[in-house]
Amino acid sequence: MKEHVHHLKDEEVNILLNDLLEQYGYDFTDYSFASVKRRLQRVYINDRFPSFAEFRYRVIRDSTYLTYLMEQITVNVTEMFRDPAFFQALRKQVLPVLATYPFIRIWHAGCSTGEEVYSMAILLQEMNLLHKSVIYATDINESVLEKARKGIFPLAYMQQYSQNYLQSGGQHDFSRYYAANYEYAKFSESLSEKIIFAAHNLVTDRSFNEFQLIICRNVLIYFNKDLQDKVLHLFSESLEQLGFLALGAKETLRFTTVAPLFKPLAQKEKIWRKIAT
Amino acid sequence: MTVSLPRTLVIGGSAGSLDVLLQLLPSLDPACRLAIIIVLHRKSDNETLLSDLLATRSVLPVKEAEEKDLLRPGMVYVAPADYHLLIEPDGTLTLDYSEKVHYSRPSIDVTFSAAAEVFKERLACLLLSGANTDGADGLQMVQAMGGVTAVQDPGEAEVAFMPRHAMTVMQVDRVLKQKEMAEWVMSL
Numbered sequence: 094m095k096e097h098v099h100h101l102k103d104e105e106v107n108i109l110l111n112d113l114l115e116q117y118g119y120d121f122t123d124y125s126f127a128s129v130k131r132r133l134q135r136v137y138i139n140d141r142f143p144s145f146a147e148f149r150y151r152v153i154r155d156s157t158y159l160t161y162l163m164e165q166i167t168v169n170v171t172e173m174f175r176d177p178a179f180f181q182a183l184r185k186q187v188l189p190v191l192a193t194y195p196f197i198r199i200w201h202a203g204c205s206t207g208e209e210v211y212s213m214a215i216l217l218q219e220m221n222l223l224h225k226s227v228i229y230a231t232d233i234n235e236s237v238l239e240k241a242r243k244g245i246f247p248l249a250y251m252q253q254y255s256q257n258y259l260q261s262g263g264q265h266d267f268s269r270y271y272a273a274n275y276e277y278a279k280f281s282e283s284l285s286e287k288i289i290f291a292a293h294n295l296v297t298d299r300s301f302n303e304f305q306l307i308i309c310r311n312v313l314i315y316f317n318k319d320l321q322d323k324v325l326h327l328f329s330e331s332l333e334q335l336g337f338l339a340l341g342a343k344e345t346l347r348f349t350t351v352a353p354l355f356k357p358l359a360q361k362e363k364i365w366r367k368i369a370t
Numbered sequence: 371m372t373v374s375l376p377r378t379l380v381i382g383g384s385a386g387s388l389d390v391l392l393q394l395l396p397s398l399d400p401a402c403r404l405a406i407i408i409v410l411h412r413k414s415d416n417e418t419l420l421s422d423l424l425a426t427r428s429v430l431p432v433k434e435a436e437e438k439d440l441l442r443p444g445m446v447y448v449a450p451a452d453y454h455l456l457i458e459p460d461g462t463l464t465l466d467y468s469e470k471v472h473y474s475r476p477s478i479d480v481t482f483s484a485a486a487e488v489f490k491e492r493l494a495c496l497l498l499s500g501a502n503t504d505g506a507d508g509l510q511m512v513q514a515m516g517g518v519t520a521v522q523d524p525g526e527a528e529v530a531f532m533p534r535h536a537m538t539v540m541q542v543d544r545v546l547k548q549k550e551m552a553e554w555v556m557s558l
């Protein structure tokens with residue numbers, strides 16, 4: 094059977110993960126094994142390696158290939174105003190609190206190509222808070238950050254994004270935020286002015302500031318329980334007292350070791366507030 | 371290690387498969403010891419409604435699959451809208467927000483293949499009605515790993531394309547009519 098020839102064994106996946114760690118310092122050993130295996134499998138088949146040995150050789154020897162492989166392993170799919178109810182909750186329940194502070198610091202961890210961060214900047218601008226905010230947007234992956242800095246997204250998606258935006262409580266014509274050019278929409282620089290895009294690896298890097306809001310959506314689902322706990326502690330340490338933590342639609346603090354430090358603010362929208370240290 | 375994993379059945383369906391499930395789930399034996407996973411294509415915005423709907427009819431407890439849930443015998447797990455559902459080697463579930471496969475998330479191929487890797491011969495997969503090519507690659511993988519494969523009889527399916535497509539690319543083990551399904555499940 095054709096796909097069986099190109100079937101990676103669990104041991105081979107572990108060998109590659111070990112190579113990535115030893116050779117490049119990228120530690121995927123506490124990621125969801127099923128997800129990592131599936132991603133590696135996809136690359137192995139798509140790039141038509143004749144054997145595992147040749148796949149491995151390429152990974153070890155070719156650092157440009159590594160960049161690509163990293164992008165493939167870490168899923169980068171994202172959207173603007175994904176889960177409109179979540180952004181509505183930010184508008185109604187979180188930003189009005191942040192508005193009372195003289196200065197607002199937000200961290201988007203695992204921001205991918207930036208769609209979520211630009212969505213956030215739009216909310217802040219609409220509530221006239223952007224001028225006193227700074228948003229740190231981080232990801233493990235340099236190449237997605239490069240795209241995020243440009244703020245250029247396919248024009249074909251704008252219809253969907255505009256719909257999400259309106260559902261999240263947006264009042265304007267969404268097209269005011271970008272300039273359309275051929276197939277692309279370039280988002281206004283007035284939005285990106287207050288965003289700092291930087292590489293940060295949640296597995297190995299430490300806390301770098303104190304924030305009032307941390308947003309990390311659809312990243313923890315790729316981690317095993319231990320790593321989830323470790324990263325949640327990092328977030329807890331990086332939040333001010335009464336700071337907000339927002340996770341993805343299918344992620345939760347329940348059953349984690351930081352659960353006692355937080356109280357739910359919007360349960361369905363996955364927003365918590367830090368109440369203890 | 372494999373021995374401690376429950377025997378598992380994954381059912382994949384698209385257009386026209388909801389009714390099949392609504393008939394099958396009430397007719398199962400409450401003593402069924404399979405872990406059952408359901409992956410159904412649907413519009414991404416009707417959230418948890420599907421598991422609630424299935425729960426009203428099922429004799430076995432139904433829940434929406436959550437991150438890190440451990441698969442247990444005698445339970446029905448429904449893949450949530452807009453995430454792929456994967457299975458870890460230890461029998462826990464993982465949700466994945468990666469590219470759609472066959473324009474679908476959740477994709478049937480993704481869960482069939484992931485289950486095949488973990489459960490090998492302790493797995494059966496059933497592909498129902500649909501207008502999509504999803505599921506056929508996954509079924510082949512299931513077969514290659516020693517699991518049992520079945521499709522809904524295209525002659526009976528509301529949309530024959532999906533089970534028929536699987537039958538053209540492989541030799542499936544069983545072609546089931548609706549009235550044969552419950553018995554087949556209980557025989558696994």
Ligand SMILES: C[S@@+](CC[C@H](N)C(=O)[O-])C[C@H]1O[C@@H](n2cnc3c(N)ncnc32)[C@H](O)[C@@H]1O
Pocket residue numbers: 167168169170171172175202203204205206209231232233234237293294295296309310311312341467
């Ligand atoms: C599915 S995307 C989520 C994007 C966005 N937050 C959303 O929900 O739409 C996951 C992102 O997490 C990033 N990521 C994975 N492992 C990471 C790590 N160890 N440190 C930082 N970011 C990581 C990936 O590069 C990817 O961009």
